[in-house]
Amino acid sequence: MTSSELNQEIRRKKSFLCVGLDSDPLKIPAHLNREPYPVFEFNKAIIDATHDLAIAYKPNLAFYEAMGTEGMKQLEMTVDHIRSVDPNLFIIADAKRGDIGNTAEQYARAFFIHYDFDAITLSPYMGRDSVEPFLQFPGKWAILLALTSNPGASDFQMQRFSDGEPLYEKVLRESSAWGTDDNLMYVVGATRPEYLKRIRKIIPDHFLLVPGVGAQGGSLDMVIDNGRSAHGGLLINNSRGIIFAGKEKDFAEKARAAAEEMVASMSR
Amino acid sequence: MTSSELNQEIRRKKSFLCVGLDSDPLKIPAHLNREPYPVFEFNKAIIDATHDLAIAYKPNLAFYEAMGTEGMKQLEMTVDHIRSVDPNLFIIADAKRGDIGNTAEQYARAFFIHYDFDAITLSPYMGRDSVEPFLQFPGKWAILLALTSNPGASDFQMQRFSDGEPLYEKVLRESSAWGTDDNLMYVVGATRPEYLKRIRKIIPDHFLLVPGVGAQGGSLDMVIDNGRSAHGGLLINNSRGIIFAGKEKDFAEKARAAAEEMVASMSR
Numbered sequence: 333m334t335s336s337e338l339n340q341e342i343r344r345k346k347s348f349l350c351v352g353l354d355s356d357p358l359k360i361p362a363h364l365n366r367e368p369y370p371v372f373e374f375n376k377a378i379i380d381a382t383h384d385l386a387i388a389y390k391p392n393l394a395f396y397e398a399m400g401t402e403g404m405k406q407l408e409m410t411v412d413h414i415r416s417v418d419p420n421l422f423i424i425a426d427a428k429r430g431d432i433g434n435t436a437e438q439y440a441r442a443f444f445i446h447y448d449f450d451a452i453t454l455s456p457y458m459g460r461d462s463v464e465p466f467l468q469f470p471g472k473w474a475i476l477l478a479l480t481s482n483p484g485a486s487d488f489q490m491q492r493f494s495d496g497e498p499l500y501e502k503v504l505r506e507s508s509a510w511g512t513d514d515n516l517m518y519v520v521g522a523t524r525p526e527y528l529k530r531i532r533k534i535i536p537d538h539f540l541l542v543p544g545v546g547a548q549g550g551s552l553d554m555v556i557d558n559g560r561s562a563h564g565g566l567l568i569n570n571s572r573g574i575i576f577a578g579k580e581k582d583f584a585e586k587a588r589a590a591a592e593e594m595v596a597s598m599s600r
Numbered sequence: 601m602t603s604s605e606l607n608q609e610i611r612r613k614k615s616f617l618c619v620g621l622d623s624d625p626l627k628i629p630a631h632l633n634r635e636p637y638p639v640f641e642f643n644k645a646i647i648d649a650t651h652d653l654a655i656a657y658k659p660n661l662a663f664y665e666a667m668g669t670e671g672m673k674q675l676e677m678t679v680d681h682i683r684s685v686d687p688n689l690f691i692i693a694d695a696k697r698g699d700i701g702n703t704a705e706q707y708a709r710a711f712f713i714h715y716d717f718d719a720i721t722l723s724p725y726m727g728r729d730s731v732e733p734f735l736q737f738p739g740k741w742a743i744l745l746a747l748t749s750n751p752g753a754s755d756f757q758m759q760r761f762s763d764g765e766p767l768y769e770k771v772l773r774e775s776s777a778w779g780t781d782d783n784l785m786y787v788v789g790a791t792r793p794e795y796l797k798r799i800r801k802i803i804p805d806h807f808l809l810v811p812g813v814g815a816q817g818g819s820l821d822m823v824i825d826n827g828r829s830a831h832g833g834l835l836i837n838n839s840r841g842i843i844f845a846g847k848e849k850d851f852a853e854k855a856r857a858a859a860e861e862m863v864a865s866m867s868r
Contacts, residue, residue, distance in 0.1 A: 354702075356702075392699075392706075394697075394703040394704075394707045398707070398714065400676065400715070401676070404668060430696050430698070431660075434624075435662040438660075438663050438666040439666070446666065446667075447668070456756065457723045457757065458748050458750060458753065459750065460755050461750050461751055461752040462752055463752075477698075477725055477726065480725075482700040482701070482726060484700070485726065486727065487724075487727030487728050487774060488770065494760050494761065494762050499767065
């Protein structure tokens with residue numbers, strides 16, 4: 333998918349919504365555990381209830397890997413289901429990988445070819461040769477962690493180098509030369525929306541994937557005002573605030589209501 | 601496993617060897633592809649041929665994930681086999697993860713409980729709260745990337761902060777306070793052995809996991825001279841140089857010969 337195709341979906345749906353499928357098997361409604369694939373059934377119901385509102389889905393791989401082979405099977409089923417519902421939905425593997433050369437190629441093949449994800453999140457710590465293997469697949473994207481929404485972001489990301497530039501800005505500036513705004517995005521946490529204006533000066537056109545709205549307390553309005561590009565350029569993620577909006581049999585309707593409310597505030 | 605138990609194994613076997621199970625299914629001997637679990641059969645033969653020489657095994661998860669559920673199944677079988685051969689072998693999930701709170705806990709549970717790994721490699725980019733969840737499991741270890749062996753290490757890791765300290769040193773100094781030398785190790789590439797002396801001044805007792813000897817060109821002698829602690833404190837990894845030493849039916853004997861040669865140079 334190209335950035336202009338993605339921006340077109342954003343305009344068409346009047347939405348920046350990315351639904352995070354952090355589908356913890358211990359938190360899904362109890363009645364689903366009678367099904368052979370409870371997490372897949374949960375995801376399927378959420379997807380069926382929200383796909384006309386969402387631009388993207390982002391399964392967080394930790395929750396699937398924690399279940400071993402059963403989890404990975406249900407991840408495959410989930411990606412296949414999203415594809416079958418609407419081929420224009422953007423699917424992000426929230427994997428936060430970061431490895432070199434031959435290993436990075438393995439991961440790229442795994443996520444882009446085997447699982448058919450559109451994008452994968454990566455840590456920039458290992459530098460250019462840990463990112464480039466992910467930029468060789470037409471229509472596929474690498475999403476680099478830049479400034480994350482957790483307290484630990486201040487440990488290293490916000491530390492300033494001798495030229496005055498903080499680590500996360502160096503990551504943005506250096507890495508934006510490794511690819512294009514058609515194959516590189518950045519994670520910038522909604523808990524630090526005041527940084528978004530500066531970030532937009534460094535990378536005016538790249539897509540930003542913004543976690544931390546909702547449960548982590550980031551402001552949606554500030555993220556949109558400071559973070560949008562001329563053409564759109566935002567994917568705003570909400571995980572638990574949508575998928576766990578309800579905990580009973582009507583969880584999918586509750587998820588839809590939460591998604592509708594969020595999308596309504598996006599299109600004001 | 602504690603650091604003193606690990607150092608005891610190092611003294612008993614006169615070896616720092618960690619065998620990297622980067623078992624690319626496209627590179628294993630062709631005759632194994634007749635088996636139902638070719639990668640597991642490959643790993644089993646390598647383990648059976650080298651377990652008296654090695655201190656640790658390090659499956660690189662990319663190669664298993666690239667095969668989907670079939671790969672993860674063979675990873676489980678591999679860990680179980682190592683455990684059954686010798687419970688004192690140290691098993692590292694080379695996963696290079698890095699995520700926060702609730703996701704990090706999922707990964708910790710996945711790798712430490714579901715798969716029964718002793719240790720997992722992590723990226724430090726997201727800071728303290730991305731590492732701490734891995735330090736809550738008695739006898740289990742987090743291994744943080746500090747200075748990696750690839751060219752991209754110079755993009756960010758070697759950049760100096762305004763106080764003159766390079767990023768990788770700040771990672772060592774800050775993070776060593778988050779745990780102890782019984783639950784934290786560091787990755788330092790063998791391609792930069794001249795940095796090991798400085799690193800030993802910052803963290804005199806922590807274990808170092810050293811990749812990059814062999815295929816990537818690092819010198820074994822320099823790594824041992826500059827990197828060992830008072831009690832041992834090194835795991836020196838070789839992947840392709842051992843597991844792909846032979847490509848025919850005698851691949852396990854060739855792997856043993858390569859491991860023997862490496863261990864002989866370690867105990868000089």
